[in-house]
Amino acid sequence: MHPVVGQIFDAFKLKGSERYGEEEVTQLQHALQCGHLAMKANASERLIVAALLHDIGHILDDRDMPEKCSENLNDQHEFRAHQFLVQQFGNSIADPVRLHVVAKRYICTRNPGYEKKLSPTSLKSFHDQGGKISHEEVRQFEDEPFFREAIQLRHWDDAAKDVSWVTPPLEDFATLIEASLT
Numbered sequence: 001m002h003p004v005v006g007q008i009f010d011a012f013k014l015k016g017s018e019r020y021g022e023e024e025v026t027q028l029q030h031a032l033q034c035g036h037l038a039m040k041a042n043a044s045e046r047l048i049v050a051a052l053l054h055d056i057g058h059i060l061d062d063r064d065m066p067e068k069c070s071e072n073l074n075d076q077h078e079f080r081a082h083q084f085l086v087q088q089f090g091n092s093i094a095d096p097v098r099l100h101v102v103a104k105r106y107i108c109t110r111n112p113g114y115e116k117k118l119s120p121t122s123l124k125s126f127h128d129q130g131g132k133i134s135h136e137e138v139r140q141f142e143d144e145p146f147f148r149e150a151i152q153l154r155h156w157d158d159a160a161k162d163v164s165w166v167t168p169p170l171e172d173f174a175t176l177i178e179a180s181l182t
């Protein structure tokens with residue numbers, strides 16, 4: 001196994017069984033479901049990897065994850081993930097991940113009904129992250145080369161929280177991850 005794939009698998013082994021805030025799914029379940037939704041949508045291989053690894057910033061963090069929504073849920077995990085992913089995979093994977101938080105704020109700004117689709121934890125983090133965005137921030141987001149991919153990823157992210165859903169294991173993604181390394 002490539003050492004970077006090993007590093008990713010180790011991170012999931014170490015913290016993949018943890019839950020973020022009051023989410024019902026574990027970090028590993030959430031990642032696998034998100035990657036799987038991207039696959040089912042016939043996304044590009046790079047966007048499937050981005051979907052799978054979009055929350056890797058949570059599990060690459062030495063700090064314990066918050067266990068209650070009353071805690072501050074704005075942990076900047078998208079930037080921690082980007083720092084790691086851009087070196088290993090380049091912008092087409094790292095940028096949709098960096099943008100997946102602002103993508104939620106963008107979607108909720110453009111479509112206020114979307115807030116109702118968010119889990120309680122995701123709604124709380126939406127507010128902690130600053131809530132709706134300004135016209136200028138909308139423009140900045142739409143100027144990002146990978147903003148459409150970030151929106152797609154965000155929809156899978158919000159749908160990937162089903163505790164009853166059994167997905168194929170992480171190992172099934174190993175070849176795809178390795179093939180996506182720069």
Ligand SMILES: [Fe+2]
Nearest residue numbers: 030054055157
């Ligand atoms: Fe997520």
